[in-house]
Amino acid sequence: MPESNTRKTVFVADLSEGRQVNDLFLVSRKTLAETKAGKPYLALTLMDRSGEIEARLWDNAERFDDQAAVGNIISVQGTAKSFRDQLQLTINSLHRVDAGSVPPTDFMPASKYDVSEMRAELLQLIDGITDAELQALLQAVFQGPLLEQFVTAPAAKRMHHAYLGGLIEHTLSVTGLAAKIADHYPELDRDLLLTGALLHDIGKIREFSYKTVPFEYTSPGRLIGHLVIGSEMVRQEAAAVPNLAPERLDQLTHLILSHHGRHEFGSPCLPMTMEAILLHHLDNMDAKMNYIGRLSEQVEEDEYQWSDYQPLMERFLLLRGQDEKKTGTTAAKYAAPPPQQARGNTHKQGRPAEPSPQRTLF
Template identity: 60%
Template sequence: MSQNSLKKIFIAQLQQGQQVSDIFLLSRKTLAETKAGKPYLALALMDKTGEIEARLWDDAVRYDAEADVGDFVLVNATAKSYRDQLQLGVSSLQHVDDAQVQLEQFMPTSKRPLAEMEAELQAVIGSVQDAPLQQLLQAIFQGETLERFVRAPAAKKMHHAYIGGLLEHTLSIIGMAVKTAEHYPMIDGDMLVAGALLHDIAKISEFDFGSVPFDYTDQGRLVGHLVLGAEMVRRAAENIQGLDRDKVDRVTHLILSHHGQLEFGSPVLPMTPEAMLLHHLDDMDAKMNYMEQLCDKMEEPGWQWTAYQRPLERFLYLQGRGEEQNVPMAPQSGQSKQGAPRKYTRLSNGQAKQKQQSLF
């Protein structure tokens, strides 16, 4: 690969007034017109550090034919501030062949190593004391399903929308689920952990994440990951001896109800203690990750207001990291200071047999 094909600057490093000549992924493109009837291109460009709006004002029709959404483009532009947001004013763009780029420079990826998280996943499955439930989990998390689960994003855009995001999100929920099961003796800890592991399993089919930008598959749009996940569990359960129908129904209920409200896509409301907890843990982790991503994008350190966040329907007051983003951060949830996976206790019938040993 030519050294000229390697990215020299990433979106997170751009500063106002900076001249840019570099490769980006074209994630959105619209040929529009000004009020005077002059055509222009409204673009969104991305790399592994984020996405930025861009505009090309001159010769827009010609450049519109140069590349499609999902293509890599060599862009000549100037970074400008528009309504307090950094934007690229593009003077030209040129299609770049996929073979000339390193995909990992454009594919957002979890900060946690995928192999480390996969090892933690196996430890979680091994911690389940209910033998039929553990066999169900082992039957599902293997082969191609496991490979895709380790790499899948948890969402298209809002939270954990990067390679490994689904596994990171799942492990984060499990970390909270284990502690919550210790706090409330009525909780069936094995059932809650199983639900946490399986609640988003079908996102491996809902999303196409073989290239960026991530998008929904036809099956994902037509059926959705809640129904697809329930189907996966029921198929796998047919071959597990000793796994009674009631337990399969309770696991399936966790998957189908975890969005919490009918208007949010759940065909049923949470109706067991484990389902109620899973919904709130899932919602909490998604929102915390969303806010963490916003903190990472803030250019200045210190407490400050964000722009209006439509997904949360509010302004947020967050602490920007600014230059501190380059300072080594504390280990991620579930990661020991030595990089070892979290140790999980075995929970059965809602009783913690011993306290969880977490190494942060």
């Protein structure tokens, strides 16, 4: 048996059927299950910065169970095989590796865009706000450690922009869309809309724990959620902007609290202004486009392929492969792992149970 690696050399995106694997992966999900004959086995989802892959260990599962805890980095020896048109690792042996001995960036998905450029774009957008009080509020929020957290944080745990730098990437996209729409509808309060777009997900820097992967919810994230956390953060910073009218602050708070659009999606109030209605739809659209775009990264360029059934969108999707020149993807290491739901190559028959309305892309 070959000696195990202590360095990451092969990534999920590099795997193909029949390839022998002797490399490091992070355990993102694990189940100790049993075959029909009652024999225990490990069902794992392994990940690195390039993607995820299902894996199975059929022998000595109970002996390896503790080594393969969720969040552990493990050295895996096995073979990549095709199972029901999906690539899967059959593991012969594994053991836990000290996380401090390997670069965490090998296992943490990150935005394909340059963080320093996104930070500069954010500050430029703030400079473009003409309402002095709203600009002062934005400057009070986006500075120091909070700014660094904002440019690092993911926008979600799994679904959309679920990678380091995903929060600022999503925010810039929503704000850019809002600016274009504001040009089309001059009756909108442009500065209020853009300020709301820049701040709508600010609470996510405290909703998620993202120092290690897989990303997890913090206790405040579970108990309170980013809409309320974000509105509280903004109102706290607004105390340092004495000329900001209370009515103006209330309208901005409304944008943050209502941007999920419906009570069952977590918003304590429905969007009740033009700006709030627009922000909700732009946020939802950008989340869905990112989700579909990452699914499309699995399809060959200029080819079409049906996805598996997507419970969160309640439909199958006809995906078209993306041209890297058009999407800006320059290397596999900058690509976020695609959503696990859509790794199949075939159109599954039958309609699964309808998802709960609480499950959203937000």
